[in-house]
Amino acid sequence: MKKIPVKKAVIPAAGLGTRFLPATKAIPKEMLPIVDIPTVQYIVEEAVQSGIEEILIITNSNKHCMENHFDKNYELEARLLESGKQAEADLIDRIAGLANIYYVRQKEPKGLGHAILCAKSFIGNEPFAVLLGDDVVINEGGKPALKQLIDAYEKMGASVVGVQQVEESQVHKYGIVAPSIHQFAEESRLKKLYDMVEKPNLKDAPSNLAVLGRYVLKPEIFDYLETQGAGTGGEIQLTDAIKRLMYAQTVYSYDFEGHRYDVGDKFGFIQATLDFALSREDLHDSVASYVKELAATL
Numbered sequence: 001m002k003k004i005p006v007k008k009a010v011i012p013a014a015g016l017g018t019r020f021l022p023a024t025k026a027i028p029k030e031m032l033p034i035v036d037i038p039t040v041q042y043i044v045e046e047a048v049q050s051g052i053e054e055i056l057i058i059t060n061s062n063k064h065c066m067e068n069h070f071d072k073n074y075e076l077e078a079r080l081l082e083s084g085k086q087a088e089a090d091l092i093d094r095i096a097g098l099a100n101i102y103y104v105r106q107k108e109p110k111g112l113g114h115a116i117l118c119a120k121s122f123i124g125n126e127p128f129a130v131l132l133g134d135d136v137v138i139n140e141g142g143k144p145a146l147k148q149l150i151d152a153y154e155k156m157g158a159s160v161v162g163v164q165q166v167e168e169s170q171v172h173k174y175g176i177v178a179p180s181i182h183q184f185a186e187e188s189r190l191k192k193l194y195d196m197v198e199k200p201n202l203k204d205a206p207s208n209l210a211v212l213g214r215y216v217l218k219p220e221i222f223d224y225l226e227t228q229g230a231g232t233g234g235e236i237q238l239t240d241a242i243k244r245l246m247y248a249q250t251v252y253s254y255d256f257e258g259h260r261y262d263v264g265d266k267f268g269f270i271q272a273t274l275d276f277a278l279s280r281e282d283l284h285d286s287v288a289s290y291v292k293e294l295a296a297t298l
């Protein structure tokens with residue numbers, strides 16, 4: 001059977017962002033800038049670089065600024081051009097042309113699984129990608145994390161969840177997978193899944209491989225999301241629905257390459273800000289000398 005290419009992506013960005021209050025009272029965490037680019041723009045760019053053509057962002061009533069960010073702003077562009085700021089005008093214009101971006105509201109924050117279910121009619125009967133709105137992955141010089149998963153999907157024709165190892169002290173924060181240790185030994189990043197647990201205690205965790213914000217899913221996932229009851233934290237969990245999908249059809253995990261930042265977490269946000277600033281030519285020297293100065297006082 002011919003495999004349908006992965007051309008659509010869903011970015012759920014309707015969470016409450018409680019870990020980042022009070023900043024997230026009026027500004028969605030996906031719009032908090034890492035240096036000078038909002039988090040969600042990095043994620044949209046990763047999707048585009050991975051071959052995605054249409055993106056659905058799941059929003060809530062507090063997220064108008066995201067729509068404005070990806071729209072044209074003729075007035076601002078005209079003002080920038082009038083004052084000779086061509087480079088800045090081009091920068092603004094480029095954002096509006098990044099991809100075809102659509103929005104749908106999740107009326108209540110009932111969990112990630114519920115947010116993905118809101119994408120059902122947009123996706124139809126195609127495989128699709130999911131990129132969490134607060135997980136930024138940088139794979140300097142290599143394939144974007146999502147592209148690695150799409151390649152694995154194309155090879156296996158089955159859903160793929162992106163994973164990476166986390167410290168034992170962190171397993172209680174994530175969906176943790178149990179991959180088969182026997183299969184695909186020759187390509188160790190890709191493994192068949194046989195269990196998944198959402199936010200387990202360390203003693204119940206089947207491994208330290210955590211699901212980290214990137215998925216390629218077959219549309220059958222919607223059948224399971226539609227009937228999925230609330231799980232951990234009283235929320236409809238995507239992990240629980242993927243686990244049920246896994247009983248009906250093969251699902252793989254892919255240990256993707258790249259540095260992942262949880263920018264919905266204060267420390268993750270600070271790490272991303274420092275690393276991104278240090279990797280920028282215009283900021284590297286001043287930030288590095290400040291960090292050294294600071295380190296000497298600690």
Ligand code: UTP
Binds near residue numbers: 017019058106108
């Ligand atoms: P998180 O659990 O990291 O987001 O969900 P949150 O609920 O906003 O975070 P805290 O714990 O309150 O700080 C992962 C992604 O799923 C989205 C979030 O916006 C985030 O990008 N999400 C979560 C939804 O879209 N809807 C939900 O009901 C829950």
